[in-house]
Amino acid sequence: MSLMIMFSYLISFGLIVALLMMLLRSILSMSYLNTTLSFECGFESYKMNRLPFSINFFMVSLIFVLFDLEIIILIAYIPNMTSLTLLSYITAMSFLLFMLLSLMLEWALGKLSWIF
Secondary structure, three states: OHHHHHHHHHHHHHHHHHHHHHHHHHHHOOOOHHHHOOOEOOEOOOOOOOOOOOHHHHHHHHHHHHHHHHHHHHHOOOOOOOOOOHHHHHHHHHHHHHHHHHHHHHHHOOOOOOOO
16 A cells, blocks of 8 residues: 555656646746747748648558557467457457458548558
8 A cells, every 4th residue: 555655646746846847937938929930041931831741641650550559459369369268259359350340441431542
């Protein structure tokens, strides 16, 4: 129980320090309105400063990360494959089926290609 209390004190102390640092930063820092604007040697910028971002590529990378995490979860079953009960086997297979169905849905909706 003392470990739990010490851990809660540590978390509380960390949150208090973080909040105090954010408060001090907002009080002590001077806010400049022009810090978010682009600056080109004293002249106004005449061309586009921001590069276009491909949402489709972002979606493909997000789908990749999600499927990668799901595969990592399934890898945990491999060492215990011989000692799995029927319920855990059904759970793993339904998880795999859900992954395959979601992959087929993403493929059918055309979300896996970012070049149009």
